[in-house]
Amino acid sequence: MTPRLTERAGYCPPPRADYVEPDALEGETLAQKLPRFMPAAWPSPQPMWVFGGKYFKPGQWSNDRALLWGSGRAPSKERHELLVPVTVSGKYRVLAQLARGADFGIVQFTLDDAELGAPVDCYAPELQPGAPVELGVVSLSAGEHTLGLGFTGRNPAAPAARTDARLGLDYVKLVPVD
Numbered sequence: 001m002t003p004r005l006t007e008r009a010g011y012c013p014p015p016r017a018d019y020v021e022p023d024a025l026e027g028e029t030l031a032q033k034l035p036r037f038m039p040a041a042w043p044s045p046q047p048m049w050v051f052g053g054k055y056f057k058p059g060q061w062s063n064d065r066a067l068l069w070g071s072g073r074a075p076s077k078e079r080h081e082l083l084v085p086v087t088v089s090g091k092y093r094v095l096a097q098l099a100r101g102a103d104f105g106i107v108q109f110t111l112d113d114a115e116l117g118a119p120v121d122c123y124a125p126e127l128q129p130g131a132p133v134e135l136g137v138v139s140l141s142a143g144e145h146t147l148g149l150g151f152t153g154r155n156p157a158a159p160a161a162r163t164d165a166r167l168g169l170d171y172v173k174l175v176p177v178d
């Protein structure tokens with residue numbers, strides 16, 4: 001009989017995250033919608049500790065992971081969509097925590113195809129988590145909603161030798177508004 005993964009010799013369980021943002025919808029675990037066109041790159045859940053001690057400190061990234069995605073060119077019409085589950089109809093503040101870094105682009109969110117918040121410039125000289133960004137207050141019905149991600153451009157300080165842009169979505173949070 002084939003042993004289960006956790007019963008195999010040498011199995012090393014993934015480390016437990018030091019920090020998980022309460023009530024967060026983790027970017028790395030949100031369901032992804034199939035793109036309408038073949039993307040230049042597929043988004044992938046990324047353990048942030050692989051970037052090493054300089055860029056990863058316990059407690060910086062919720063669940064120690066983020067969803068990383070890149071476009072070959074920014075600005076770009078390329079978009080990627082995630083499914084956001086809403087259990088109770090109501091009004092919500094939408095917050096997002098994004099990674100920042102030298103090759104990270106200016107990101108525009110959409111919600112159910114309408115622009116959500118202002119473009120977010122994710123440039124920073126070195127990889128780091130940004131502060132949670134307020135994307136606005138929206139009324140949402142119970143069910144699944146589509147959160148879109150795309151690039152409107154790159155910060156002028158981004159490396160000039162490249163034209164691509166990346167983003168890292170640590171989490172999205174829906175905070176009920178009374």
Ligand SMILES: [Ca+2]
Pocket residue numbers: 026027028061062063064065066067169170171
């Ligand atoms: Ca995360």
